[in-house]
Amino acid sequence: MAGYLVSDSRKVTTHRFIEMKQKGEKISMLTSYDFTTAGIVDRAGIDGILIGDSASNVMAGNHTTLPMTVDQMIYHARSVVRAVNRALVVCDMPFGSYQVNAAEGVSNAIRIMKESGCDALKLEGGAEIADTVKRILDAGIPVMAHLGLTPQSINKFGTYAVRAKEQEEADKLMSDAKLLSEIGCFAVTLEKVPAKLAAEVTKEISVPTIGIGAGNGTDGQILVIADMLGMTNGFSPRFLRRYADLNTVMTDAIGNYVSDVKSGDFPNESESY
Structure with a gap:
């Protein structure tokens, strides 16, 4: 069996993500951080699993994602990969692992891929990290971009409020999305941005957009598993639907x-x- 409501048991790849966009098929993603949960999520028929640096909040009880290390992300990613047969497995590169310079970013990216066995990596940021992203892509590692609210930059923003409401920031987001898709990213996560802008970005780029708090005009959706299952209390943003x-x-x-x-x-x- 391929999973709940899923008849296609083939391994989901980055290429299939792009195919799904081209066919108009919505992409479903959730986070997972451990073997047991990831196995359930995969068997339920999810298209993609993100080992998010949100593990810092959900698993470790930190207030931000910043404390996560490369070693910790590898531990969580390795645990998830062991459980997954079908879903595309994407791992966040944590804060500090790619911002210093491109060479260090490539080195950490290679290490995460080699030691975890995941399928792709996700990096936060736009034009300012484009050189690092390109170098990682040149090393043969698939990259998912992440724009809008980028939690690793929380101390810069000072708030988790919706991003790109002003025209200047909206224009930069659109420009960044086009740049990152053109240099080879296979998908772009859009977090907490106006639905109209997210829909416009989705139409303008050839790779799928995955939204979280970005409306229904994106090519797919992602939520944090502990939030959508109702394990957490006191966190109820507008975009969150609790399924249990x-x-x-x-x-x-x-x-x-x-x-x-x-x-x-x-x-x-x-x-x-």
Whole structure:
């Protein structure tokens, strides 16, 4: 079986992402950071899995994505790759791993690919990192671009508010998207930008756009798994749709376990050797 609502069991590749755009088929993506979750996500029929540096928030409890290291991203990516048979697996390059210079960016990119086994990498930024992106592409490594709200630059922006609402920034985003697609990026993530702008970018470039808080005019969508499954509390941006309430489900299940242990009901005779 290829997965829920998916009949095509072939491995999803960067080329297939572009084919899906050309056919008008929407692309589904979610984040995953561990073997067990990634296996479930893959079997459910997702097209792409991102090992996001959002692991810094979701898995480690940090306030920003900045503390993530290359070693930590490799650990999470390796765990995810082991579980996945179909989905395209993309790994974020963490803050500091490609901003210093192109040579260091290429070196870290090669290391992540070799040690994790993932299919592609994602980098935040536009024209200012184009040389590094091109060098990574020249090394044979597929790159997904990331524009709009770029969490690794949170200290520069000072806010997680919607980006590119003003014309100057919107023009730069469009220019960056065209540049990154032209030099060879296979897709562009658009985070928290006006829906109209995201739709315009999608029409203007030949590679797929993956939106998060960018409206329905993009070629695909991505959400953080812990948010869409309702594991997190207190984070409810407009773009987030919760498909489950696992926080309540897990709390109830653990509470019942505690009660059964305290009462002596667990384990019972049939659960003992």
